[in-house]
Amino acid sequence: MKSPRTVAIAGLAAFAMVGALAACSAGGGDDSGKTELRVATFPPGADAAAYDAFAEQEAQFEKANPDIDIIGVEYEWEGPTFAVQLAGGSLPDVFTVPFTDSKTLLENGQLMDVTDEVEELGYADKFNPIILDAVKDGDRIYGFPRQAYAMGLHYNRTLFEQAGLDPDSPPTTWDEIRKAAKTISEKTGKAGFMEMTQNNTGGWQLVAASAARGGSIQEDNGDGTYTSTIANDATKAALEFLHDLRWEDNSLGSNFLLDWGTINQEFAAGNIGMYSSGSDVYTALVRDFSLNPDDYGLTVVPVENGGGTLGGGDIAVVSPTVDDATKAAAVTWIDWFYMQKLLDEDAAVLDAKTLTESGQAIGTPLLPVLDRETYEESLTWIEPYINVPRDQMTPFTDGIWEQTPVGEPKGKTQEIYALLDTVVQAVLTDQNADIDALLEAADVDAQALLDE
Amino acid sequence: MTLSTKHQAPTEGDPVPRPASGPMVPAPPARRPRTRNLRTWVRGGGLSTLVFLAPMLIVFTVFSWSPIVQSVIMSLQETNLLDAPTWVGLDNFVHVLNDPLLGTAILNTLYFALLALLFGFPLPIVVAVLMSEVRRAKGFYSALAYLPVVVPPVVAVLLWKVFYDASPTGLFNTILGWVGIPPQPWLQSSATAMPSLVLEATWAAAGGSIIIYLAALLSVPPELYDAAEVDGASIWNKIWHVTLPQLRGILFIMLILQVIATAQVFLEPFLFTGGGPNNATVTILLLIYRYAFQNSLGGDYGEATALSVMLAIVLALLSWLYFKLTERWSTS
Numbered sequence: 001m002k003s004p005r006t007v008a009i010a011g012l013a014a015f016a017m018v019g020a021l022a023a024c025s026a027g028g029g030d031d032s033g034k035t036e037l038r039v040a041t042f043p044p045g046a047d048a049a050a051y052d053a054f055a056e057q058e059a060q061f062e063k064a065n066p067d068i069d070i071i072g073v074e075y076e077w078e079g080p081t082f083a084v085q086l087a088g089g090s091l092p093d094v095f096t097v098p099f100t101d102s103k104t105l106l107e108n109g110q111l112m113d114v115t116d117e118v119e120e121l122g123y124a125d126k127f128n129p130i131i132l133d134a135v136k137d138g139d140r141i142y143g144f145p146r147q148a149y150a151m152g153l154h155y156n157r158t159l160f161e162q163a164g165l166d167p168d169s170p171p172t173t174w175d176e177i178r179k180a181a182k183t184i185s186e187k188t189g190k191a192g193f194m195e196m197t198q199n200n201t202g203g204w205q206l207v208a209a210s211a212a213r214g215g216s217i218q219e220d221n222g223d224g225t226y227t228s229t230i231a232n233d234a235t236k237a238a239l240e241f242l243h244d245l246r247w248e249d250n251s252l253g254s255n256f257l258l259d260w261g262t263i264n265q266e267f268a269a270g271n272i273g274m275y276s277s278g279s280d281v282y283t284a285l286v287r288d289f290s291l292n293p294d295d296y297g298l299t300v301v302p303v304e305n306g307g308g309t310l311g312g313g314d315i316a317v318v319s320p321t322v323d324d325a326t327k328a329a330a331v332t333w334i335d336w337f338y339m340q341k342l343l344d345e346d347a348a349v350l351d352a353k354t355l356t357e358s359g360q361a362i363g364t365p366l367l368p369v370l371d372r373e374t375y376e377e378s379l380t381w382i383e384p385y386i387n388v389p390r391d392q393m394t395p396f397t398d399g400i401w402e403q404t405p406v407g408e409p410k411g412k413t414q415e416i417y418a419l420l421d422t423v424v425q426a427v428l429t430d431q432n433a434d435i436d437a438l439l440e441a442a443d444v445d446a447q448a449l450l451d452e
Numbered sequence: 453m454t455l456s457t458k459h460q461a462p463t464e465g466d467p468v469p470r471p472a473s474g475p476m477v478p479a480p481p482a483r484r485p486r487t488r489n490l491r492t493w494v495r496g497g498g499l500s501t502l503v504f505l506a507p508m509l510i511v512f513t514v515f516s517w518s519p520i521v522q523s524v525i526m527s528l529q530e531t532n533l534l535d536a537p538t539w540v541g542l543d544n545f546v547h548v549l550n551d552p553l554l555g556t557a558i559l560n561t562l563y564f565a566l567l568a569l570l571f572g573f574p575l576p577i578v579v580a581v582l583m584s585e586v587r588r589a590k591g592f593y594s595a596l597a598y599l600p601v602v603v604p605p606v607v608a609v610l611l612w613k614v615f616y617d618a619s620p621t622g623l624f625n626t627i628l629g630w631v632g633i634p635p636q637p638w639l640q641s642s643a644t645a646m647p648s649l650v651l652e653a654t655w656a657a658a659g660g661s662i663i664i665y666l667a668a669l670l671s672v673p674p675e676l677y678d679a680a681e682v683d684g685a686s687i688w689n690k691i692w693h694v695t696l697p698q699l700r701g702i703l704f705i706m707l708i709l710q711v712i713a714t715a716q717v718f719l720e721p722f723l724f725t726g727g728g729p730n731n732a733t734v735t736i737l738l739l740i741y742r743y744a745f746q747n748s749l750g751g752d753y754g755e756a757t758a759l760s761v762m763l764a765i766v767l768a769l770l771s772w773l774y775f776k777l778t779e780r781w782s783t784s
Contacts, residue, residue, distance in 0.1 A: 041656045080743065083532060083533050083534070084533065084745075086533070086534060087533030108532050108534070109534065109535065110534060186681055189621075197729075198727060198728060199746075201744075253619070254617065254618035254619040254622070254637075254640060255617075255618065255640065256728075256729060257640065257642050257724075257726065257728055257729065258637060261725075311573075320534075331620075339588065413557055414746075418746060420741075421727070421728070422730055422731055425728045425729040425730045426729070426730040428639050428729070429637070429640055429642060429728075429729035429730060430642065430729075430730065444724075
């Protein structure tokens, strides 16, 4: 029992254990004297070619900046795990967050102040002021707006053809969308139109549909308080539209528990005629969901009654916990990786060339984060490399400039989106859902959140 | 150290203050017993026990006990995990108790537990009794029954999500169509979502219970069946008057374990429906998850831990009840 051998084995076991635990905490240091910078790459599940392209860009950057060692980290913006990753130190040093969350992160002190760096780089004045507003607190800047989108109506050209519809002239009003959805559903057996409903995307899409009909779900009182205006005619009309497609036309398919990822999956699989989502989703559809480019079509979401198209986007930010050397490296990376291709011809061409060689999407329709002229000029620089079927997106690229961009609501955005998820789900799963009562209840709950 | 004090106390009384010149003071007489005791403890295997125990103690402290204590502390705080937390007393508990969704979550959880009890509890017993009657290929049937347990839970749920396709061409709806039953909405309706979750959960868990019941059935003395047969009992009588009473203990344990497990149901509503449609499948654990993570840009970790603490108390009471009752059974 207590022979020296037993004790020796026990001792070894303990040392092995302690050693293993110590090994877990090791790492992080870099013997070469380089600054290690952990940067966000792609959501988990991106194809291997995307990583090849990134490795190439990493090599280009490290050649130009030999004192910085880039470490790519798989990353997907997810509200649920963000705060935990931040507290646990597993967040990359450079990552992107949507506009909607930047205000909250700012208020929580979860973003690094980069005002001096933005000014030093010299393009503080070039940003679209509406977009820059998303990353400002007073006159301090907390991130680099790097990409913006407007809501678009994505449609499957093959299903349009099978249903006898012309894929080159997609619907331009909500009534036409309803008719097309019904036809597709009847002729092909697929869902004519589909709507996101889960993980706050139901609320996001309802707010977009409401904005397109001239509605707004909250008023900014200008003093840091907000008044909820969810129970309005435009939001009601948006819900009635969904109700009619679901219960009168039966053209919404049979899955009413979809979010951003699953609706993309269904669309890429050819099960959806039309759906509304950000105009930049094509890149993900091809890269992460294997969409057949020939199937793809994009047009603008119809606007009526003085409505506009809900826009959004994301910003590149630096983790608030990094030291000065890492921060400097982070800004250098953001400038090189995200910003220069918007401003500089050589950088744009190099980026486009590298990405095209790995078969990544180039030329996905966006909204300019700088000014429209710079954006359109940048498209001419990379024209030879554009590989997305932009001729299948002309209804959008021609029509978007005539629409007024509308920003997302600012007060408790994600919480209110979550409340509205339930409303959308109720309308789609309960034929007798009382839309007025649902909106009134959501309005009260939203106001309670805003008053917290 | 504690050993030595114990033994020194009766012989030495209060320790005498020592002068600074330590080496001049003779060694206290209790020194020998102390070293002997330590040696005895080491010789008795104390050291190797401690060394073998240490990894487990460290792992439990770091990964179980410390998070439990921290959760209780966090339930009284407001924190975003980055800035210093502030103490808010019982505010989190008050907030949670005033949340209109809490009632829905409790009712949904009870509904899940009730359905799981109605369908999930008797099924494995029936199957186990039937299987124990099988003469040939017993192992094959056991393996077949246990197979779903081998499938990773997340894979099983995703698989069933496909089966539950609510269109007329979905797998289950096609099968129903063969016998003239119209397509069902499964997960896509508030009325049928929860029963659909229970159906999958029962399928996934039944295998484990069946194996346990089969083992218990083997322990029923065959003489009892022989005696019943002599008395002219039918098969049904034998099951009712011999098998079930003999399984009473294990049945009760399985019942309590199932109640505790169903109170913590999370995986199915999280993966199948996300709590929808229209909050029809929001359970207590899903609500805790939502507090902490759904809108976690400022994360209500305080509220999440407050609800966790309340759930833990209820479950602790259930476990206590379980121990009390099984104690009585094991002694009887």
